[in-house]
Amino acid sequence: MKISLTLNGAPRELDSAPLVRLLDALRGPLGLTGTKEGCGEGECGSCTVLLDGDPVNACLVPIGQCEGRAITTVEGLGEMAHLSPLQRCFIDEGGAQCGICTPGMLISAEALLRRVPDPDEPTIREALAGNLCRCTGYQRIVESVRRAAELLREGAAR
Amino acid sequence: MVHGSPVEIPRPSVGVSVPRVDGAAKVTGEALYVDDLPKRDGELHGATVRSPVARGVLRGVRLDPAFNWSDVTIVQAADIAVNTVALIVDDQPILAATHVNHVYEPVVLLACADKAKLARAVRAVTLDIEPLPPVFDMEQSLAKVEIIAGEDNVQKRYLITKGRADVKVEPGAVNGESATAIDAAIAACDVVVTGRYFAHHQEQMYIEPQGVVAWWDTDGAHATGSIQCPFYVHKAFTKAFLLDADRIHITQAVTGGGFGGKEEYPSIIALHAALLAQKSGAPVRMIYDRKEDIEATTKRHPCICEITSGCDRDGTLRALSIRMIMDGGAYVTLTPVVLSRGTLHAAGAYRWDDVRIESIAVATNTPPNGAFRGFGAPQTIWAIERHLDAVAKKLGRDPIDLKEQNVLREGDVTSTGQVLRSSVAGAECLEKAVLASDYRAKRARGPVVSGRTARGIGAAVFMHGAGFTGSGERYLKGKVAVDLLAGGRLGIRTASTDIGQGTETVFRQIAADAAGIAVDAVDFAVPSTTTCPDSGPTVASRTVMVVGSIVENAAKQLSARVRAEVEAHGGTFGEATDRLIAREGPITSLLQYAPPSFITWDDTTYKGDAYPCYGWACDVAEVEVDLDTFEVTVVDFWSATDVGKAINPVMCKGQIEGGSLQAIGWAVSEEITWRDGHITNPRMTNYIIPTSLDAPRFQTILVEAPFAMGPGGGAKGIGELPMDGGAPAIAAAVEHAVGVAMGSLPLTPERILAAKQASERTSA
Numbered sequence: 001m002k003i004s005l006t007l008n009g010a011p012r013e014l015d016s017a018p019l020v021r022l023l024d025a026l027r028g029p030l031g032l033t034g035t036k037e038g039c040g041e042g043e044c045g046s047c048t049v050l051l052d053g054d055p056v057n058a059c060l061v062p063i064g065q066c067e068g069r070a071i072t073t074v075e076g077l078g079e080m081a082h083l084s085p086l087q088r089c090f091i092d093e094g095g096a097q098c099g100i101c102t103p104g105m106l107i108s109a110e111a112l113l114r115r116v117p118d119p120d121e122p123t124i125r126e127a128l129a130g131n132l133c134r135c136t137g138y139q140r141i142v143e144s145v146r147r148a149a150e151l152l153r154e155g156a157a158r
Numbered sequence: 159m160v161h162g163s164p165v166e167i168p169r170p171s172v173g174v175s176v177p178r179v180d181g182a183a184k185v186t187g188e189a190l191y192v193d194d195l196p197k198r199d200g201e202l203h204g205a206t207v208r209s210p211v212a213r214g215v216l217r218g219v220r221l222d223p224a225f226n227w228s229d230v231t232i233v234q235a236a237d238i239a240v241n242t243v244a245l246i247v248d249d250q251p252i253l254a255a256t257h258v259n260h261v262y263e264p265v266v267l268l269a270c271a272d273k274a275k276l277a278r279a280v281r282a283v284t285l286d287i288e289p290l291p292p293v294f295d296m297e298q299s300l301a302k303v304e305i306i307a308g309e310d311n312v313q314k315r316y317l318i319t320k321g322r323a324d325v326k327v328e329p330g331a332v333n334g335e336s337a338t339a340i341d342a343a344i345a346a347c348d349v350v351v352t353g354r355y356f357a358h359h360q361e362q363m364y365i366e367p368q369g370v371v372a373w374w375d376t377d378g379a380h381a382t383g384s385i386q387c388p389f390y391v392h393k394a395f396t397k398a399f400l401l402d403a404d405r406i407h408i409t410q411a412v413t414g415g416g417f418g419g420k421e422e423y424p425s426i427i428a429l430h431a432a433l434l435a436q437k438s439g440a441p442v443r444m445i446y447d448r449k450e451d452i453e454a455t456t457k458r459h460p461c462i463c464e465i466t467s468g469c470d471r472d473g474t475l476r477a478l479s480i481r482m483i484m485d486g487g488a489y490v491t492l493t494p495v496v497l498s499r500g501t502l503h504a505a506g507a508y509r510w511d512d513v514r515i516e517s518i519a520v521a522t523n524t525p526p527n528g529a530f531r532g533f534g535a536p537q538t539i540w541a542i543e544r545h546l547d548a549v550a551k552k553l554g555r556d557p558i559d560l561k562e563q564n565v566l567r568e569g570d571v572t573s574t575g576q577v578l579r580s581s582v583a584g585a586e587c588l589e590k591a592v593l594a595s596d597y598r599a600k601r602a603r604g605p606v607v608s609g610r611t612a613r614g615i616g617a618a619v620f621m622h623g624a625g626f627t628g629s630g631e632r633y634l635k636g637k638v639a640v641d642l643l644a645g646g647r648l649g650i651r652t653a654s655t656d657i658g659q660g661t662e663t664v665f666r667q668i669a670a671d672a673a674g675i676a677v678d679a680v681d682f683a684v685p686s687t688t689t690c691p692d693s694g695p696t697v698a699s700r701t702v703m704v705v706g707s708i709v710e711n712a713a714k715q716l717s718a719r720v721r722a723e724v725e726a727h728g729g730t731f732g733e734a735t736d737r738l739i740a741r742e743g744p745i746t747s748l749l750q751y752a753p754p755s756f757i758t759w760d761d762t763t764y765k766g767d768a769y770p771c772y773g774w775a776c777d778v779a780e781v782e783v784d785l786d787t788f789e790v791t792v793v794d795f796w797s798a799t800d801v802g803k804a805i806n807p808v809m810c811k812g813q814i815e816g817g818s819l820q821a822i823g824w825a826v827s828e829e830i831t832w833r834d835g836h837i838t839n840p841r842m843t844n845y846i847i848p849t850s851l852d853a854p855r856f857q858t859i860l861v862e863a864p865f866a867m868g869p870g871g872g873a874k875g876i877g878e879l880p881m882d883g884g885a886p887a888i889a890a891a892v893e894h895a896v897g898v899a900m901g902s903l904p905l906t907p908e909r910i911l912a913a914k915q916a917s918e919r920t921s922a
């Protein structure tokens with residue numbers, strides 16, 4: 001079936017069986033491999049994307065349900081030369097080590113900061129609880145998000 | 159280049175938290191992990207048919223005649239030139255040929271362009287296996303209830319002795335023969351304590367599963383993937399395919415965590431993909447899904463330690479006897495080395511007069527256990543720390559006082575007879591962690607019970623040998639190449655991989671400072687066996703300390719040449735470099751590691767300098783135990799850790815926090831459960847690693863007791879140390895909270911309840 005959606009702000013169309021996982025559609029025909037697969041069963045969160053602004057596990061969403069909807073992946077947050085404050089803080093504060101959980105973490109954090117501009121630590125931990133990281137111990141991730149919130153509040157350029 | 163960083167990096171850069179060089183690629187999704195690599199022309203997917211039986215005779219392989227096999231490539235043992243995974247002992251076949259020795263053992267490989275069809279093809283293969291009685295329990299294996307490997311199921315044994323003349327020469331008996339001298343030494347002590355301690359399997363659970371893409375062309379065989387040690391894979395290909403070294407090209411893709419799990423295992427998946435690629439003539443991509451990854455790949459070795467010790471009434475530790483068994487699983491893989499490190503750490507960070515440690519690794523019909531951060535040491539440190547807690551209890555003292563009294567200090571002698579001459583920081587770490595956590599006041603106050611929870615605090619003191627054991631580096635001859643590049647830049651070529659630790663960034667810092675140039679004037683080549691020299695594997699907390707020091711020397715050498723050119727003919731560093739290159743052509747410094755000359759080690763007696771130096775640490779854990787359910791929550795965690803010199807403090811703390819959380823998971827929630835050799839919880843939903851809500855606040859104190867031979871002013875290994883102390887610190891805190899002394903991991907509610915009931919029964 002033909003599916004139209006908005007991907008990182010741009011209209012896209014693809015032809016796909018409706019039950020294909022959004023994760024595979026993104027990584028395959030849509031050509032964005034930033035979204036990762038760590039478990040394929042909704043447990044690790046490395047495939048987290050925003051669907052109409054809400055974080056979802058792309059490994060659990062069939063592409064057929066994305067008709068007419070807006071999807072944001074890590075590629076939509078910023079570019080190498082123009083990193084978002086959140087991305088920059090993940091680098092500076094040590095929020096990314098191996099980096100495989102990072103795209104999903106960033107998306108969950110982005111969703112949080114859009115909702116809550118000044119989250120306290122428990123709120124940050126709560127918002128990231130669906131994203132597993134085996135490298136960092138989470139502390140530097142929490143710190144990265146907290147710092148990014150600060151920068152955003154200070155009105156740093158986005 | 160350091161992208162997207164708003165901060166100017168000061169010089170010198172060592173000691174500064176330079177932002178991760180590969181950070182921008184990772185936060186934008188541009189970094190290409192193996193499954194992100196562009197599809198090659200005609201690429202096929204690969205899959206593995208595995209044994210459902212723990213032990214048996216392989217009678218045959220049946221392919222469903224109703225299935226259309228025309229577009230499926232099939233590889234079996236008979237297709238392989240040399241059917242052996244090259245590692246330490248050549249006991250593991252690449253594909254089972256005549257026997258299977260564990261559930262999930264690979265038997266048949268399949269490749270097909272259509273992934274859905276490939277999954278059906280796997281189900282259309284039936285393995286004809288005549289079962290034999292399996293052995294799953296290491297003590298039964300030791301007792302030889304069945305002979306399942308070699309003559310006696312034994313994979314490796316070691317004996318360490320120290321002290322009185324008769325203890326020192328005690329024979330290397332493991333089974334039966336009694337150790338009379340050490341028993342006598344212990345019997346002569348005022349206070350004798352005996353205990354038995356068990357440590358369990360652990361899954362590495364890197365978030366990126368194992369994966370490789372392999373193909374063949376006129377240059378030979380290629381494999382690219384999630385690989386911690388490219389030269390291990392290279393060696394495996396040399397053996398299996400009978401290829402010349404220069405016909406094999408192994409390259410690391412960006413790697414999503416390893417923790418040891420991608421040390422030796424990638425040889426197997428890479429061989430499998432390359433076999434399919436060879437037979438089909440097409441590139442083959444093999445990526446495990448989570449379930450297959452948990453089931454088939456290596457785990458931390460389970461370990462039993464039986465410890466008897468003697469001390470004076472004032473707490474001075476005197477004599478120590480340990481018998482330990484490790485479960486190697488069905489094949490040897492890296493077990494001898496894991497057992498070695500476990501044995502060498504079994505006496506803990508303490509002074510003992512007389513020591514006897516005998517260790518033995520046995521085979522069981524479970525998937526081979528292998529490398530995992532800490533490499534045997536967390537298991538034995540768990541045991542000795544719990545044991546000292548028991549000794550303290552018997553003496554009526556707080557464990558930390560006993561540990562402080564006996565912790566190894568400068569000039570002391572370890573269990574292998576190594577005199578610790580410098581860079582010894584156990585006491586300092588202990589003091590700092592105890593102070594920061596307010597340990598003494600909290601212990602004195604006793605457990606805090608509020609409502610249905612009890613809060614307790616506990617500590618562990620430990621050391622971890624940095625670098626290879628004994629003469630390891632001497633045999634290894636690790637090499638690094640640094641190229642002098644146009645404009646005064648340097649290019650590092652090494653086989654040391656960055657699997658998340660930050661090697662790329664830290665090596666640049668070391669080279670930049672050594673040469674007196676900016677960090678972003680240093681490049682780091684993708685580790686590949688074709689373009690990089692063999693620096694030795696990325697293991698054993700050796701990367702920064704050992705390989706980093708080669709990088710440092712090579713960079714120094716090159717910059718000295720450039721500076722001499724500046725001196726002689728003027729110009730900037732960059733201009734002088736360009737003149738040199740114009741005159742002499744490409745300039746490279748290829749250096750080999752020179753191990754410290756003071757190291758002496760005897761592999762046969764296991765005496766001498768076991769490691770060039772040690773990292774030291776003290777962990778303090780504060781826990782809450784639910785008094786109804788006995789669920790343990792770690793609420794605070796302090797770690798004072800001696801790293802020699804923190805090249806990049808943020809990354810260094812990241813290693814300590816990440817390692818500590820793996821230790822916390824191992825202690826309280828992670829458990830592999832088995833039925834008939836099958837793993838019953840091969841999923842992230844039921845093998846529980848900590849989330850952001852389970853993780854405590856980490857308060858990490860970096861202690862710097864420099865190692866004279868370490869780079870950047872004395873850096874030591876840090877990778878594994880943080881895995882060692884969490885479990886015993888938590889168990890001590892649980893004991894403080896609810897009065898139950900746990901000797902077995904993990905500290906799950908059922909186990910704590912059972913232990914509590916048992917102790918109530920014995921005291922009743």
Ligand code: FES
Nearest residue numbers: 040042043045059
């Ligand atoms: S891959 Fe989707 S949650 Fe793990």
Ligand code: FES
Nearest residue numbers: 097098133134135
């Ligand atoms: S950075 Fe490796 S899993 Fe999070």
